Amino acid sequence: MVLKKGNSGSTATAAILALLIVILTLWTVYIFVTKPIWSWFPPAINEIGHEIDRQFMRTLVITGVIFVLAQLGLAWVVFRYRSRGQRATYSHGNNVMEVFWTLATLIMFVGLGIYAQRTWAAVRLQPAPPDAMRIEIIGQQFKWSFRLPGPDGKFGKYKFEAHPEQEFTRDPWVVDADDPDGKDDLVLGPGSVFAVVVNQPVELLIRSKDVTHSFFVRELRLKQDAVPGMTIPLQFTATVPGEYQVVCAELCGLGHHLMGTFMKVLSQADYDAWLKDMTAE
Amino acid sequence: MTTHAGAVHAHEAPKGFIRKYIFSLDHKVIGKQYICLALFSAFVGMFLSVLMRLRLADPTIKLPFFPEGILPEQYLALVTMHGTIMVFMVLTTAPQSGFGNYFLPIQIGAADMAFPVLNMLSFWTTFLSMVVLMAAFFVTGGAPLGGWTAYTPLSALGEITGPGQGLGMTLWVIAIAIFCGASLMGAINFIATTLDLRARGLSLMRMPLTVWSWFITAGISLLAFGVLLAAGILLLLDRTAATSFFIPGNLVLTDKVIPHKGGSPILWQHLFWFFGHPEVYIAILPGMGVTSHVLSTFSRKPVFGYRAMVFALSSIAFLGFIVWGHHMFVSGMSPYVGLAFSVLTMTIGVPSAIKTFNWLGTLWGGEIRFTTPMLFALGFVSLFVSGGLSGLFLAQTSIDQYLHDTYFVVAHFHLIMGVAAIFGMFTATYFWFPKMFGRMMSESLGKLHFWLSFVGVYAIFMPMHFIGLAGHPRRYADGSGAAFLASMDPVHMFMSVAAFITIAAQFIFLFNLVWSIWKGKKADINPWQATTLEWSIPSPPPHDNFAGHEPTVYRGPYEFSVPGVADDFILQTTPPDKVVKC
């Protein structure tokens, strides 16, 4: 089979391909600018979450423009230059254009990337305020537990932390009885929910007892891996009361999808009442 | 008499079935062996994904071999093996070791690869690796469930962390370690061949972009697989020799205290992703090379910006080695380091954009012929744009805090690897089939395969971005653990149906491929009127490709529609005085 110039049927093929690409592009744009997708995107409940959403939008606009231009550009050249017996233009390229789009994309992408670091820095590169409410979160297969430092604001050491040279064969994750800081610690065992106070800075101290898990709350727009052997801080301030789903976001075994629990965001009064209930148990 | 470099060490035509088809030293046979291995693995991988999507559509579904339904641990084993088989046995073999082995020597005018024995060993080592990997399905406990990424300590602690994490996981690590050795052997061969066996007149800047992509990909493999091998050995020691490279102390599982201490789980991630990120460029670069090649051929135009294309391939390869931390923003790694990785990752978008614009530039002003390989190459461009752009979200630290480990990531890498790279393989198959077998594949079946696949893959993976944006975590066996997941069930159903249809369409390809080997219409020596060296030799090529003489190359690889020339193409090997003017 020798290809002949101006293959008949190429107009149909060109048209269908171009049309498919156009439909795909328009459909994608439609989905992203109208309601359906946003009904799934839960509203953020912290200022940082809103900033992340704004950065997301900036990125969406830029990538959206590139997406539309590139896909429609492809559809256009496919149709416009379909074989109709013409001779192609002999060209090896255009250096000016190369320099132009190299610089344009470099500035846009790196600019976007640098700008994104502002929100990152606000969460990760600054220590939590000294009056932040500290809560220890411990992941394990397949539940979360929590520990509050109590009125003294200090966490007691676990047995293995109090005696690091000792090798424990049982219960290393029990608060050391001799540690005075631990006397008022409140442990909420595996499968508990936890609570924070609205508009109050919180610092989570995220740990794991076995494999790597990840603490994720959609409405905060934040997640942090729970890595065994490490204690990793995560700070936020929730501004909208409610009950929010916590899920595990790092594959941890067969129960990975069953580690859901809840974060309650409560007014101070409600929180005090909740705490009283928890302590009484 | 002229000596041909390839001829110095080339081997005589083999006799006997074993030497000809099993332990062949002929790069063409070895290339076909790799392609067969990849094809088999692809269908196994697709079958696993059918099972996965069945469960995601209906978690209670009962199936043969799964009378109680697919248990969550079995689902995770399917996820793990699907990823491992597809990434290693399909995406890292066919584009590079398959088509590269077959066509690199021919496109540079050599009689064979630099080291044919090493080549043969690299295939059989890969084969051994595949056998060991597949064996994991059949041992007690079954296949591992930690994902293809095998994060520690889940992958290091053994059966106590879950079914399949015992012997199955050990076999997995061994299989991957063997694969590392095989890949390194291949990389050495590709680099030496490209540097030292080029024919007269074939300077580096006259090499087809396919050769450039195989050459650069071999460079990536060379530097990346050694790191994975080291990681695998350390993991194996943690699992079997009681070391603690990756396992910290005071872990408690099922009330037992694990007797390890001091190791770093994040160390595994660093080692794995130092390999893992370049790995994805190994998967895509050959596809980019063949796309450039085919777009040029069927637009009857030189590649727009050949030098820029070479620069872009090289930049992607280089930058690919300094961005691995973008997989680890929330891993507990230093946030300062994360910031650096984030900005660096955004720069990789630049050479990718250069390539996309140059592909459009190649098409612009062309005379486009819509053959099946061309359709898949065009599809590649569209899919690469879609898949690449979602990377811009994930590269930003702040946004990734939300999107990490959601289906947004799964959508991103499937569009890029699980579709664009696959389209690259289809392009290569349809394009080079006539040369490999002396017959044409059916154009109508090929086009049908294209339309169904192109629509199908978008139907599967575009909606996946949305459930990712909604915060749907990945590697979830079902949505029973969080109320917000229930509303996304209809999307899962849609994606599953789209997947079944798209996968069914691949059997059209398989049928076309096998049928055409025996029954396809006989092909001319150059049915596509292409310019590179493989189209100047018979279909299929003789044992030593160029019948003992060294070809001479007179021009670049994409001289189409040259003004003043009668034909709209000039073979690289046509002497200037033989070019017919008009």
Added chain:
Amino acid sequence: MPGAAVTDELELLNAGGGPPADRGGAGGDWREGPGAFGRERRMYLTGVSVALAAILMFFMALASSYIVRKGTGTDWQPIEMPRILWLNTAVLLASSITVEVARRKLAQVGVGEFRNWWAITTALGTLFLGGQFVAWRVLADQGLFLATNPSSSFFYVLTASHGAHLLIGLFALLYVAIRAGRPVWRRRAIAAEGVAIYWHFLDGLWVFLLLLLNIGR
């Protein structure tokens, strides 16, 4: 015909293995020329150099793991390097010298002297490996095994990995001595050059590992 090219070259060589009259590129010796063996030599040396890059990455992964593990764990207990390591290092450095001498003798003078120096290299290499085993015994006697503590783990992993590569080097030395290039002595010269480069690399790598284990201790 591929075979014909080799036979032609053969006819012009001393089957006994002495250096031939100058052939190859204009003005240069056969090593640099465009002729078949010049190209073959470049091809094999490219292969060896490229392989070294891959091996280097493997060891760099181990070395960085060593540094990270030392930094992050709280259980680092430096181990005392067995003193025989210094002797082993001297042996290995000597073997690099002898392999280089052997290689040059082959290129310039011929097979006879080459054989002797090559044999000495092989013996020194074997001595080095033997010495490494002794070092392992010294550690074992102190109760330091693979899993005893992270420092000992890395010691065994690094020395075993290096030793495994050196063992391959020993097989390569033997291959060159016995098989390579019979009867085409140029093949042997190419192989000797490649193996020598590999051997020097392992020597340099060993010095690096020794420094890492001692200073990083």
